[in-house]
Amino acid sequence: MTDMNTIRIADLANPELTEMQKGAIAYAPPVTMEVEAVLAAARAATGLTDFGAPDFRERLAIWLAAFDADKGLGPLGRAGMFGDCVRYASARLRVEDLYRRHPGIADVVIDRPIIIAGLPRSGTTHLVNILAADPRLRSMPLWETMEPIPAADDAPTVPGEDPRYTRTREMWGQFEAVLPLMPAMHEMAPDHVHEDIELQGADFSSYLPEWLSRPYAWREYYAAHDQTPHYAYGKRVLKAMTHLRGPNRWVMKSPPHMENFGPLAATYPDATIVVTHRDPLAVIQSAITMLAYGDRIRRTLPLDLKELATYWIDRIEMLLKACVRxxxxxxxxxxxxxxxxxxxxxxxxxxxxxxxxxxxxxxxxAEASIDRFLAANPRGKHGQVVYDLAGDFGVDIGALRERFQFYYDRFPVRRERMTGEKA
Known part of the structure; x- marks a missing residue:
């Protein structure tokens, strides 16, 4: 750090791990990346057995094989990816169980949702949280996206607090204790609105695995398949959540909507769709710095920052080309x-x-609620991270600008000067 409000992470490639970080890695349980291991763990966690349509198994198998093929994943990274699969499979079981007990959920109407699409790190999180301050709009806070459907026998451990909220608060509190600079890049408070593609996680689709691993085989599979069925599955979960707690007019956001305008519009034909646009170089340097910081506990050291940069430069280019197209x-x-x-x-x-x-x-x-949120959440309230795309990741800034010229030509985003770049 250079001062109280400016944060410079100087050890991205060769992290100096804290004792807490070393302990978290040491206690990571070994896992087997097999479909039946995931499903057995989900059955044990929920006491349920009906996963619904079986086509998800193919996608789950590709996820798991891609995680196994990612030799840079360390013990905690592997355990985390396996745990996410169990969480999504458990959510799927609970969705099917809820529909079985309340078949009328299929008739729930999702009314004119407001859906935000935009690059990661382009203001989508802040904007969706501003709009979610309006109590007339339904949104999905982090605690609810982590466990969209409660267990039938879930009992509060804190009086008056949903046990899912309690678990999320405790889990993310531990995460931020291990990675204390994370809130400066992306705060994960339990009541802040999270991404609706988490709902597609239970159908084992979306680009979710790409954030925490390098799943090349999954990226290729995802790019080659129409995502409309998985958007439909997400809406199925959304109806269940609306049944449990209204109102039925939602505000949602997710970056990969930018590469799925067709499926998005087909699934929510009465939606208002807001697309945020930011200089992709600013997006990339922010996103990969955040990922590199988290990778110190997820991956083997030293970190391959060039691979990380290459992966996400390619990925953002794919996303933006689809957006323009x-x-x-x-x-x-x-x-x-x-x-x-x-x-x-x-x-x-x-x-x-x-x-x-x-x-x-x-x-x-509504305006008063929004004003209160803005006052309580100024930009950089947890400190401002200093980024260096060229210095930390070896990226040629000029060449990267040329690579994204197609996007600059289509949308008049303001180019944000990178560290060391001439004005």
């Missing part, structure tokens, strides 16, 4: 492109534009 699939009159620099300069004006597009009145009560 399919932008015309967005509904006319119900989609809005927001530029990051305009959003940062005048958030209230942007919010007003979103409300107008969604045909939702910005009432005094």
């Amino acid at each position: 399919d932008h015309d699939k967005l509904p006319a009159g119900r989609s809005l492109d927001l530029l990051f620099h305009e959003y940062m300069a005048d958030q209230k004006s942007v919010i007003a534009r979103v409300y107008a597009m969604a045909d939702l009145e910005l009432t005094p009560d």
Whole structure:
């Protein structure tokens, strides 16, 4: 660190692990990346057996094989990926059980959702949390995305607190104790809104595994398959969550919506879709710095920062090429492109534009709730990380700008100067 508000992570490639980090790695349980091992653990955790349509098994097998093929994953990284698979399989069991007990859930209407798409690190999290401050809109906080359907026999351990909230608060508290700089890059408070692609996790799709591993085989499979069925599955889970707790007009966000405009519009034909745009170089340096910091406990050391950079440069290029290609699939009159620099300069004006597009009145009560959120969550409240895409990751800034020229040509994003780049 250089001062109280500026954070420079100087040991990204060769981390100096704390005793807590060493302990977390040492206590990671060994796991076997096999489909039946995941499903058996999910059955044991839930007491349920019906996973619904069996096609997910093929995708789960590809996930697990890709994790096994990622030789850079360390013990804690492997245990984490296996644990996520068990969590998603458990959620799938609970979704099927809830539908069996309440078949009317299929008739629940999801009313004109507001859906935010945008690159990771482009303001989507902040924007969705601002809109979620309006109590007329339903959103999915982190504690609910971690466990979208409660266990039938789940009992509170803290009076008046949903046990899922309690578990999430404790789990992420431990995570942030191990990685104390993480909130400065991406806060994971239990009540902050998380990404709706978590709902597709129970169908073992989306780009979720890519954030915590290098699953090349899954990336290829995902890119080659239409995601419409998995968006439909996500909506199935959304109906179940609405049945459990309304209202039924949602505000949601996820970056991979940018590469799935067709499936998104087909699944939510009455949605208002907001697309945020930011300089992809700023996105990449922020995202891979955050991932590299977390990788000190997930992967074997020293870290291969060039591989990490290459993976995500390729991945962001895939995402943005699909965005440019399919932008015309967005509904006319119900989609809005927001530029990051305009959003940062005048958030209230942007919010007003979103409300107008969604045909939702910005009432005094809603505006007061939004103002309270903005006051409590200024940008950089946990400190400002200093990024160095060229110095830390060996990236040629000029060549990367040329590579993304297709995106600069399509959307007038403001180019953000990288460390060492000439003005």
